Amino acid sequence: MHDLVVRGGTLVMNGLPQLDIAIEDGVIAALGPDLPGAAEEIDARGMHVFPGLIDVHLHFNEPGRTHWEGAATGSRALAAGGGTLFFDMPLNSTPCTVNGDAFNRKQAALAETSITDFALWGGLIPGNVPEMAELAQRGVVGFKAFLCDSGLPEFPRADDVTLLDGLREAARLGLPVAVHAESQEITQGLTQRIAALDCGSVRAFLASRPVMAELEAIHRATLLAREAGAKLHIVHVSSGRGVALAAEARAQGADVSIETCPHYLFFTEDDVEQLGAIAKCAPPLRAPADQDALWTRVLAGDLDIVASDHSPAPPDMKSGDFRTAWGGIAGVQSTLAVLLDRGYHSRRLSLEHISSLIAAEPARRFRIASKGGIAIGNDADLTLVDVSRSKQLRAEDLKQRHAISPYIGCSFRGCVERTILRGETIFTEGEITARSNGRFVRPTSAS
Numbered sequence: 001m002h003d004l005v006v007r008g009g010t011l012v013m014n015g016l017p018q019l020d021i022a023i024e025d026g027v028i029a030a031l032g033p034d035l036p037g038a039a040e041e042i043d044a045r046g047m048h049v050f051p052g053l054i055d056v057h058l059h060f061n062e063p064g065r066t067h068w069e070g071a072a073t074g075s076r077a078l079a080a081g082g083g084t085l086f087f088d089m090p091l092n093s094t095p096c097t098v099n100g101d102a103f104n105r106k107q108a109a110l111a112e113t114s115i116t117d118f119a120l121w122g123g124l125i126p127g128n129v130p131e132m133a134e135l136a137q138r139g140v141v142g143f144k145a146f147l148c149d150s151g152l153p154e155f156p157r158a159d160d161v162t163l164l165d166g167l168r169e170a171a172r173l174g175l176p177v178a179v180h181a182e183s184q185e186i187t188q189g190l191t192q193r194i195a196a197l198d199c200g201s202v203r204a205f206l207a208s209r210p211v212m213a214e215l216e217a218i219h220r221a222t223l224l225a226r227e228a229g230a231k232l233h234i235v236h237v238s239s240g241r242g243v244a245l246a247a248e249a250r251a252q253g254a255d256v257s258i259e260t261c262p263h264y265l266f267f268t269e270d271d272v273e274q275l276g277a278i279a280k281c282a283p284p285l286r287a288p289a290d291q292d293a294l295w296t297r298v299l300a301g302d303l304d305i306v307a308s309d310h311s312p313a314p315p316d317m318k319s320g321d322f323r324t325a326w327g328g329i330a331g332v333q334s335t336l337a338v339l340l341d342r343g344y345h346s347r348r349l350s351l352e353h354i355s356s357l358i359a360a361e362p363a364r365r366f367r368i369a370s371k372g373g374i375a376i377g378n379d380a381d382l383t384l385v386d387v388s389r390s391k392q393l394r395a396e397d398l399k400q401r402h403a404i405s406p407y408i409g410c411s412f413r414g415c416v417e418r419t420i421l422r423g424e425t426i427f428t429e430g431e432i433t434a435r436s437n438g439r440f441v442r443p444t445s446a447s
């Protein structure tokens with residue numbers, strides 16, 4: 001007899017079959033119609049069953065800045081949004097994950113506090129290329145570099161030589177390099193020029209980080225990645241033109257994956273004016289025409305992954321002057337809701353395509369074996385969704401540390417009803433029900 005059967009859901013995989021899922025020791029043991037009874041049963045009739053969402057880009061800031069977020073609260077918010085695995089960025093924890101010792105400290109902290117599975121990014125900063133092998137050995141999924149200021153002095157941006165050296169070393173180690181692609185020259189130059197003219201207004205901030213700054217950095221990063229023979233992952237591409245440029249480099253032979261975030265698909269620069277600093281991020285939210293172009297690229301299949309880039313801060317850092325407010329959007333709980341509402345309902349983005357963006361591609365690109373799809377032998381990480389139920393996000397629904405998010409008050413068609421991690425229900429009926437901690441996950445060895 002199996003431990004658990006999830007009965008009668010529509011599985012979000014080829015052909016959308018309606019099947020039972022039998023689970024044993026946290027692993028999918030059988031798929032089929034009318035499977036025999038089990039010790040525990042979950043009725044999923046009328047619901048869609050996605051593979052657990054994998055968020056490849058977020059900042060839980062632990063250890064060191066748990067007053068900003070922390071994995072205890074952050075992983076609960078992830079679970080409430082249908083997530084079962086996250087990749088934590090090397091900043092804004094203290095220390096940043098730029099060497100083996102910092103890695104050990106973060107891994108130990110997250111193992112104690114996270115209720116979902118987790119993986120870690122290493123950092124690529126000037127001077128730490130010799131540390132990359134040690135980070136790879138410990139099991140990072142890749143290395144993150146900034147091409148412009150990161151906002152944290154202890155995580156300086158990668159100059160072109162650092163980036164090229166880092167790409168070569170990452171290629172040797174068989175791991176990707178992720179880049180925050182905005183030009184330092186353009187963003188810094190425009191920021192200084194605007195600061196001399198203007199106060200900290202929203203429009204001045206938006207004008208200091210134009211799409212052109214993103215295009216220049218994508219162009220340079222893809223060029224260097226090809227030169228180095230490295231895998232490149234471009235995080236949070238904010239514009240259709242940015243995706244087009246990266247896709248062009250891919251067509252010419254660069255090994256590039258392209259990520260965007262739900263906020264670029266949901267909000268525009270007009271919303272930033274309404275919402276204020278709570279919606280400040282970099283690259284910034286874009287004009288409606290840029291957002292339309294981004295959606296066109298999503299629907300065309302040019303984009304690989306959608307990740308939250310959840311980057312929260314305490315309330316006093318997310319208000320007031322745009323020059324000094326923290327740049328980061330706290331949206332870890334809303335990724336799937338955005339894709340269901342604005343994608344599936346508004347633009348006929350298929351459920352299988354959504355599943356690819358949030359689970360299959362993240363697992364494939366970063367070589368997370370046994371996750372990312374509903375298949376026998378995979379971890380039983382499942383997200384049960386009622387695609388037709390509408391729900392308005394209230395502040396009290398948020399499981400993150402500070403109930404600050406531009407999504408508060410927004411209504412979504414499509415609702416996460418239950419999240420299952422390795423056979424254990426960790427979220428249902430609005431409540432976190434996890435009894436055990438998540439596990440550290442590492443990529444399978446390089447091919």
Ligand SMILES: [Zn+2]
Nearest residue numbers: 057089309311
């Ligand atoms: Zn980020």
